[in-house]
Amino acid sequence: TSAKEVILTRHTGADAGILTLTLNRPKAKNALSRNLVKDFRAALEEIRFDNDARVVVLRSSVAGVFCAGADLKERAGMTPQEVSQFLHSMKMAFRELESLPQPTIAAIDGAALGGGFEMSLCCDLRVAGPRALLGLPETSLAIIPGAGGTLRLTKLIGPSQTKALVFTARRLGPFPAMAMGIVNDMVEHPECMDEGKPADQEAAYERALEWAREILPNGPVAVRMAKRAIDHASTVDPSTGLDVEQLCYAQVIPTEDRLEGLRAFKEKRKPIYKGC
Numbered sequence: 698t699s700a701k702e703v704i705l706t707r708h709t710g711a712d713a714g715i716l717t718l719t720l721n722r723p724k725a726k727n728a729l730s731r732n733l734v735k736d737f738r739a740a741l742e743e744i745r746f747d748n749d750a751r752v753v754v755l756r757s758s759v760a761g762v763f764c765a766g767a768d769l770k771e772r773a774g775m776t777p778q779e780v781s782q783f784l785h786s787m788k789m790a791f792r793e794l795e796s797l798p799q800p801t802i803a804a805i806d807g808a809a810l811g812g813g814f815e816m817s818l819c820c821d822l823r824v825a826g827p828r829a830l831l832g833l834p835e836t837s838l839a840i841i842p843g844a845g846g847t848l849r850l851t852k853l854i855g856p857s858q859t860k861a862l863v864f865t866a867r868r869l870g871p872f873p874a875m876a877m878g879i880v881n882d883m884v885e886h887p888e889c890m891d892e893g894k895p896a897d898q899e900a901a902y903e904r905a906l907e908w909a910r911e912i913l914p915n916g917p918v919a920v921r922m923a924k925r926a927i928d929h930a931s932t933v934d935p936s937t938g939l940d941v942e943q944l945c946y947a948q949v950i951p952t953e954d955r956l957e958g959l960r961a962f963k964e965k966r967k968p969i970y971k972g973c
């Protein structure tokens with residue numbers, strides 16, 4: 698299925714179960730316009746109810762940019778009511794991304810600024826390419842991060858590191874992003890960068906696919922339930938968190954896949970899971 702500014706690709710063959718969601722609005726560096734957000738939400742809805750979808754990779758088709766954040770030009774022409782409607786729909790899109798049942802991986806091969814960075818924070822994992830540039834420039838625009846950045850980044854790296862980034866509006870390359878724990882993995886191509894050649898556009902995406910392929914063979918229901926339990930772990934009190942873990946655990950007990958896992962172990966072979 699393809700929408701104009703967001704393209705949903707279902708992989709096939711050995712990669713069946715991996716879905717790639719590509720932000721594709723080159724003329725405005727993937728800035729989040731009303732249209733892009735609409736396409737994005739439609740694609741997320743399709744993924745959410747797709748039982749064959751096991752891992753989702755979010756990437757950009759635009760060289761050197763993941764997403765430039767909110768569309769600052771479109772917004773300038775909106776009435777206050779339209780701005781409120783748009784911001785609501787953007788925040789809903791981020792909630793929908795964050796609450797997808799499947800694991801999600803953002804492949805960031807360029808600028809991920811403001812809302813673009815906040816979007817990547819709604820993914821479970823982040824992989825930075827050689828030209829990744831992550832930041833919350835809002836205070837330099839005399840606003841503050843308003844699409845979940847203050848909360849999601851604080852949960853990820855703590856309040857002091859978040860303040861350091863937000864107060865300064867600093868942009869981070871892959872190394873500091875990795876050191877601060879913002880990205881899970883990075884691809885370095887110092888030789889390309891040194892010679893001033895364009896870095897391999899696909900590097901972060903390829904690495905993200907490697908992560909996806911490592912998740913793919915594992916029990917799909919188990920992975921979804923683990924995501925749900927871990928997401929609750931950081932938002933509820935410990936005793937509720939343990940309850941949620943038990944409820945999620947209970948979901949995997951009646952699955953065929955659990956028995957297949959035991960059989961495969963006994964027979965010393967790789968399990969083949971069906972997601973039920």
Ligand code: CO8
Pocket residue numbers: 724725726728729761762764765766767768769770771784787808810811812813834835838842843844
């Ligand atoms: N909005 C609209 N258009 C944009 C945006 C944007 N955010 N970013 C880039 N563009 C446009 C440019 O205006 C330019 O258009 P044109 O060709 O017509 O002049 C085109 O894209 C290409 O841009 P550049 O020439 O600047 O491209 P570069 O490759 O040199 O640089 C960058 C790319 C680094 C992405 C650069 O464009 C940039 O810094 N953009 C602004 C990034 C930014 O500040 N984003 C933060 C926006 S604030 C935000 O996201 C807050 C969300 C809050 C939600 C609140 C909820 C309550």
